[in-house]
Amino acid sequence: MSALASSDVQAVWLTLKLASLATLLLLAIATPLAWWLAHSRRWYKGIVSAVVALPLVLPPTVLGFYLLLLLGPKGAVGEITQALKLGTLPFTFAGLVVGSVLFSLPFAVQPIQNAFESAGRRPLEAAATLRASAWDRFLSVALPLARPGFLTATILAFAHTVGEFGVVLMLGGNIPGETQVLSVAIYGHVEAMEYDAAHWLAGGMVLFSFVVLLGLYLAGGRSWKMAR
Amino acid sequence: MIISALRGKAAAALVMFGLMASSVSAGEVRAAVASNFSAPMERIVALFQQESGHTVKVSLGSSGKFYSQIRGGAPFDVFLAADEALPKRLEQEGLAVSGSRFVYALGKLVLWSAQPGFVDAKGAVLYRGSYNRLAIADPRLAPYGMAAKETLEKLTMWNAMQEKLVKGENITQTYQFIATENAELGFIALSQIMRGGKVTEGSWWVVPEELHKPIRQAAVLLSGAKDPAASRAFLAFLRSEKAAEVMRSFGYEVP
Numbered sequence: 099m100s101a102l103a104s105s106d107v108q109a110v111w112l113t114l115k116l117a118s119l120a121t122l123l124l125l126a127i128a129t130p131l132a133w134w135l136a137h138s139r140r141w142y143k144g145i146v147s148a149v150v151a152l153p154l155v156l157p158p159t160v161l162g163f164y165l166l167l168l169l170g171p172k173g174a175v176g177e178i179t180q181a182l183k184l185g186t187l188p189f190t191f192a193g194l195v196v197g198s199v200l201f202s203l204p205f206a207v208q209p210i211q212n213a214f215e216s217a218g219r220r221p222l223e224a225a226a227t228l229r230a231s232a233w234d235r236f237l238s239v240a241l242p243l244a245r246p247g248f249l250t251a252t253i254l255a256f257a258h259t260v261g262e263f264g265v266v267l268m269l270g271g272n273i274p275g276e277t278q279v280l281s282v283a284i285y286g287h288v289e290a291m292e293y294d295a296a297h298w299l300a301g302g303m304v305l306f307s308f309v310v311l312l313g314l315y316l317a318g319g320r321s322w323k324m325a326r
Numbered sequence: 327m328i329i330s331a332l333r334g335k336a337a338a339a340l341v342m343f344g345l346m347a348s349s350v351s352a353g354e355v356r357a358a359v360a361s362n363f364s365a366p367m368e369r370i371v372a373l374f375q376q377e378s379g380h381t382v383k384v385s386l387g388s389s390g391k392f393y394s395q396i397r398g399g400a401p402f403d404v405f406l407a408a409d410e411a412l413p414k415r416l417e418q419e420g421l422a423v424s425g426s427r428f429v430y431a432l433g434k435l436v437l438w439s440a441q442p443g444f445v446d447a448k449g450a451v452l453y454r455g456s457y458n459r460l461a462i463a464d465p466r467l468a469p470y471g472m473a474a475k476e477t478l479e480k481l482t483m484w485n486a487m488q489e490k491l492v493k494g495e496n497i498t499q500t501y502q503f504i505a506t507e508n509a510e511l512g513f514i515a516l517s518q519i520m521r522g523g524k525v526t527e528g529s530w531w532v533v534p535e536e537l538h539k540p541i542r543q544a545a546v547l548l549s550g551a552k553d554p555a556a557s558r559a560f561l562a563f564l565r566s567e568k569a570a571e572v573m574r575s576f577g578y579e580v581p
Contacts, residue, residue, distance in 0.1 A: 163502065170508040188508045189459060189492050271492030271503065272464060285495075289390045290466040 105274050106283055106299055113280040116191070117259040120198040121206075124255045125248070127199065128206035132247075133240075135207070136214035151204045158201065158264025165197055165269050189271040194279070197265045205254040213247020214240065253314045260307060352379045353556025356401060358392040359384050360408035360543065361498045362433065362470065362515040366576040367406070373572070374563045380556040388496045390467055396421055396548060403551035404561060406430065406543070408497075409469040413546035423554075426547035430564050432579040433541035434516040435473045435533040440507050442529050449531040451511065452483060457490070461503040461512030464493045469541050471497075474513035476538035515541075516577035523575045542581075 102110075135147060153161060169187040170176045176186045187193035221243060225235045241248075263281040270277030272286070280303055287296035359367050364386050371382045385392075389407040396402060396416060405422070407413050410429065416422035437452070439445045451457075463471030471493070478484040492509055494500030501518050503509040516532060519525050545564060551557045563569055570580040 166502065166506050166508055170506045172507050186508065267495055268499065268502075271459075271461070271509075272495070273492060286464065286466065288394075289388070289464075289495075291390070291394075 102298060102302075103295065105278070106295065108275050109278050109280045109283040109299075110302075112191075112275065112278065113260055116194055116198060116279060117256050119195055120202065120259045121252060121255045123195065123199050124202055124206040125252065128203065128210055128251060128255075129248075132207050132210035132214055133236075135211045137219075150207050153201050154204050158262070159268050160264075161201060162197065162265040162268025165200070165265065169193060169196070169269075188269050189273060189277060191276055193269055194266055194277055197269045198259045198262060201262060201265050202255045202258045205258050206251045209247045209250035209254065210244060211247075213244035217243040249314065249317075253311060257307060257311060260303070352381065353553035353559075355380060355382045355553065355557050355560045356403045357382055357384050357406060357560070358396070358400070358402040358404070359386055359406045360389045360392075361386050361496055362408055362517055363406055363431070363543065365517060365521075366431075366572050366578065369572045370564065370569045373568055374560055378556075378559055378563070380559060382560060388467065389469075399550070401550075401552075402548055403553065403557040404545060404547055406545045406564075408433070408541070408543055410542045410544040413544040416546060416548070420549060422546040422548050423551075426558075426561065427544055428561075428565065429542045429581045430545045430569075431543045431573050432581060433470065433473075433543055434577055434579065435470060435477065435513055435538060435541065436516040436519065436577075437511060437531040437533060438504060438514055438519055438528055439511040439530070440505050440528040441510070445511055445529040445531050447531060449533070451531075452481065457510035459492050459503075459509035459512075460487060460490045461492050461494060461500045461509035461514075463497045463500045463513075464495060468494075468496055468500075469543075470513065470515050471500075473533075473538040473541055477513065477533050480537045520575075520577035 167173050168175050171186050221239050222235050225239045272278050284296050284299045389412050393412045413427050417424050437449055445451050462474040465471040465475040501514050504512045573580050
């Protein structure tokens with residue numbers, strides 16, 4: 099571990115903090131959104147689905163650039179945050195959280211939506227005949243049935259945020275301890291031809307991600323079986 | 327008189343023939359160019375193509391990235407870097423033709439704000455501290471970032487400035503930070519804001535040369551060049567007075 103400088107250790111912690119926070123927020127936002135998308139028959143459902151999927155289309159640095167415009171002092175959102183005395187979001191940790199949530203939204207919404215859809219309406223209707231309230235039906239029928247979807251969404255949202263680069267680079271300004279996450283730190287080392295430091299960080303990142311993903315998939319295998 | 331007229335015609339015919347011959351053997355030059363040089367490069371390429379009949383394909387990016395790519399066998403013929411060190415290194419590694427390296431432009435550092443009247447003509451705004459963010463290019467990656475760091479060190483402001491610094495990966499990103507006013511001001515290349523010999527937007531201070539080491543941008547012919555003749559012709563044109571004129575109009579000095 100002596101190969102890691104203190105700024106690198108800081109980047110590791112910052113990345114874990116960012117990925118955890120973004121994943122929690124994503125689950126909180128994606129669950130009602132996915133529920134609505136799975137069950138709504140409104141004509142504008144297609145439009146909402148398309149908007150959710152948009153971050154898949156834009157190159158991350160381009161998305162980052164538009165966020166820089168939108169969240170900046172002259173942007174629509176920036177003017178609101180300034181009016182609320184919150185300052186502007188670019189170059190702050192909070193800004194990265196906002197960027198990450200937007201960027202990973204399709205990765206969280208789509209698996210949950212698929213899970214809700216494949217469970218179908220029948221279990222819910224059955225529960226309704228047993229006089230379960232809407233809230234009860236959601237908590238004790240829909241959510242457990244959609245468990246594999248939630249697991250996939252959690253894995254993808256977390257992993258995608260850890261590996262995120264373009265948006266963070268553009269929106270973050272590479273500030274140690276505030277916005278200098280792992281991917282940006284590795285990139286800096288590679289570009290500065292400090293290959294040793296880059297290898298340590300990149301190797302650690304691959305290993306860590308593999309272990310986390312493996313653990314989740316192993317746990318998932320069990321819960322997938324339980325769900326059936 | 328008649329003879330000299332005839333001679334003139336013969337010379338003209340020879341020139342015509344020469345032009346036709348050269349257009350028959352029109353080559354292609356694949357150039358890897360540091361992003362700070364993108365605007366003058368476009369003009370220089372247009373002039374060169376018109377004059378020589380060769381075509382030039384330009385790829386823009388950071389010098390460090392190009393260095394890695396060239397080492398990995400990237401298909402480029404000439405490399406116009408933002409510094410002197412990387413072309414030199416390629417030369418030492420046998421990836422560039424030795425003796426082909428020369429400094430084509432001297433870059434100028436400028437402190438710029440997108441807001442008119444924000445930066446004064448002497449850069450005193452730096453001391454006033456009436457700003458939250460100062461953007462620079464990453465000194466480890468970009469020569470203009472290194473020059474910005476040297477300047478702040480010379481002004482004994484580097485340490486005190488750490489809280490306010492935001493770093494772009496390259497000089498283009500740094501420009502975007504300032505242009506979108508997410509950073510009130512920052513250090514970029516004069517060439518990024520100079521068009522037709524003058525700066526038209528925002529406010530600026532051209533950093534005096536004694537505050538940082540000169541930004542010497544070197545070009546080199548790469549060993550893997552597919553069409554060395556056309557590539558050499560382009561490098562020669564880069565040293566011509568015509569090219570120098572273009573560079574000066576974008577705020578570069580020419581060695």
